[in-house]
Amino acid sequence: MELLMAILAGLLFSTGVYMLLQKQILRIIIGTALLSHGAHLLIITMGKLNRGGPPILSEGVTKYVDPLPQALILTSIVISFGVTSFLLVLAYRAYQKNGTDNMEKLRGNNHE
Numbered sequence: 001m002e003l004l005m006a007i008l009a010g011l012l013f014s015t016g017v018y019m020l021l022q023k024q025i026l027r028i029i030i031g032t033a034l035l036s037h038g039a040h041l042l043i044i045t046m047g048k049l050n051r052g053g054p055p056i057l058s059e060g061v062t063k064y065v066d067p068l069p070q071a072l073i074l075t076s077i078v079i080s081f082g083v084t085s086f087l088l089v090l091a092y093r094a095y096q097k098n099g100t101d102n103m104e105k106l107r108g109n110n111h112e
Contacts, residue, residue, distance in 0.1 A: 001049055002045055002048070005049070009039075009041040010038075011038075012034050012035070012037050012038030013035060013038040015031075016033075016034030017031065017035070020032065020035070023102050023103045023104055024102060024103070025091040025094065025103065025106075026091060026101060028103075029088060029091060032080075032084065032087065033084055036076065036083075039076060040073050040076055040077065043069050043073050043076065046069065047066055047069025048066070050063075050065055050066070094106060
C-alpha cells in the first residue's frame with residue numbers, strides 16, 4: 001500500500017510541476033494545489049499507514065497510531081487552503097484589471 005501511495009504522490013508532484021510551468025494563472029494555481037496534495041500523501045505515507053487505537057495511553061492499548069503525521073497534514077491543509085484562496089483572489093483581480101490570465105501578456109512581453 002505504501003508503494004501505491006508513493007507512486008500516487010509522485011504522479012501528483014509531476015503533474016503539479018507540469019501545471020506550474022503553464023502560461024495561464026488558473027493552471028498555475030491548480031499546480032500549486034496538486035503539489036500540496038502530493039505533499040499530504042507523502043507525509044501520511046512517511047508516517048506509515050498503520051491501523052490501531054487512538055494515541056491515548058491507557059490500560060490495554062498496545063498498538064496506537066502516531067498522531068504527528070496527522071497533525072502535520074491538518075496544518076498543511078489549512079495553510080494550502082489559505083494560499084489557494086489568496087492565489088484565486090489575486091488571479092481574479094489581475095484578470096479584472098488586465099483582461100487576460102496569460103502570464104506572457106501580464107509581464108508585457110508581447111513579441112507579436
